[in-house]
Amino acid sequence: MNGPSTNRAAAYPTWLPMPACTVHAVAGPPGPHLRQFVQTHCRPGAAIIDLDEIIERLSQGRPGAWAAPALEERNRRLADLAKAPADEEVWLITLSPRQWQRDWWATHLNARVHLVDPGKPAAMAAAVAAGLNVRFVHSWYEDYADPDGWRIPPVRDTRERHLTGRAPGARPPASARGYGTNHGTMRTKLLARQPWCQRCEAEGRGRVPATDLNHIKPFRRPDGSFDGKLFGDPANHEALCKTCHNAHGARTDRDASPLGSGGDGRPLDPNHPWNRR
Ligand SMILES: [Zn+2]
Incomplete structure (x- = not known):
């Protein structure tokens, strides 16, 4: 019953209603630094949703398949956020090594995503x-190096969706608003029609193969929240080589964020060790 596809749907649930409160998602390799990051950045009284902590509490140290029931509890708590007071602050601890997984929380929970990567x-x-x-640390970095991997899209869990439903008045799911397109698909489409770096071409460096999708206007609002329209709009997409993307990404992140790091918590400097790939 709890086969891989069930777990996949539970790990990245499409059926969650939009939270009514502020959600931060902290992604990174497993280890104490994730919780430490939350504790230094959350405000007093903020709730922390941590799958490992749920597993520990459910299992009481007993061996067994605790991931499925723990995911169920985590998802129930995430779904309840639709009814949370608007001034509540919630921190979700997740590994989410792949870019699309981190984007998932931004799209489905309107979460501010922080990538906490101390380096391998x-x-x-x-x-x-x-x-x-x-x-687990090793495989996190393997997945991290392959941001569009695990390409089979997560399965929609109709059973859970049926049981939970959507809160009355909740926003329709991101996919229905047209924002659910994952980053990898958008990039593939863009590079198919625009295989050369647009900036190198415009600035006279000739034809350099494009590898990256850049958002011309940053899809992070100044307050760090996620603008799904700018994220998914092809008119806001630009094909760039790695060098141009790093240069441009650093600049627009800075414009979009009053803090010393990008919206996902990364340092802006593309040469900072956290930004090395
Ligand atoms: Zn370029």
Whole structure:
């Protein structure tokens, strides 16, 4: 019953209603730094939704298949956020190594996404110190290096959707608003019609193969929230090479964010170790 497809639908549920409160999603390799990041950035009284913590509480250390019931509880708590007071602040701890997974929380929960990546050597060392299996850290970095991987789209779990429904008056799902297109698909379409870096061409560097989709206007609003229209609008997409994308991405992130980092918590400097790929 809890086969991989069920777990996949539960891990990235499409049926969640839009939260009524502020949600932050913290993504990164497994380890104590995720919770530490939340504790240093959340305001007092903020709720933390952490799958590992739920598993620990449910299992009481007993071995077993705790992921499915824990995901169910996590999703129930995420669904309840549709009825939360608007001034509530909630932090979701998630691994989400792939870009599309981090975009998922931005699209489906209107979450501000923070990528907390201490770098592989530090994450490995922290895992060893915390008694975690370093295999999970290793595979996080493998997935991180392959942002569009795991291409089978998550399965819609109609059973859970039927049980939970949408809160009355909740916004329609992101997919119905036309914003559900994942980043990888948009990039593939763009690069098919625009295979050369548009900036290199415009600035006289000739034809350099484009590898990246750049959002011309940043899809992060100044307050860090997610603008789904700018994210999905092909007119706001530009094909760039890695070099131009890094230069442009840093600039627009800075314009969009009053903080010293981009909307996802990354430092703006493309040469910062967190930004190395
Ligand atoms: Zn270029």
